[in-house]
Amino acid sequence: MRHAEWTLGTLCLVLSTTMALAQGKPLPPPASSGQPVMELTIEKKDGKITCAPAELRLPADTNAELRVVNHADQPVTLTIDGQFENGLVQHVDGDQGHSASEKGYTIKLNGKATLKFRTMAASERPYGCTGVNSQSDPFVGKYVLVPPAG
Secondary structure: OHHHHHHHHHHHHHHHHHHHHHOOOOOOOOOOOOOOEEEEEEEEEOOEEEEEOOEEEEEOOOEEEEEEEEOOOOOEEEEEOOOOOOOOEEEEEEOEEEOOOOOEEEEOOOOEEEEEEEOOOOEEEEEEEEEOOOOOOOEEEEEEEEOOOO
């Protein structure tokens, strides 16, 4: 009986270790201990989806929180190339769904969502807000990651 318990315990340890490794390596410590919070508002103006602010500016390689509110008359998908992939997303909550491409999150009509993630290295890239009923005319803003303050 002792051998069975030891074998079962060893098997559980091996399986839990294997599953942890399958999920990817944990992120290294962030470059900054702060956790900035940014709010993004989605609206429809003059028949077009708009997101404000047009420039999302956050410190690079830092844990951040993005609070999104959708006031548009349709669900809207928020995309930032590379940011919502590769294990950078830490927690998501609210009226959202991960898009099939895994490159963005769709915020429901009149929805609110909170996205917590580790920002990427310092860079500048576009971000997009695309309405499900107006996919041919997405809003494009700037996602700017600056080196964190010393």
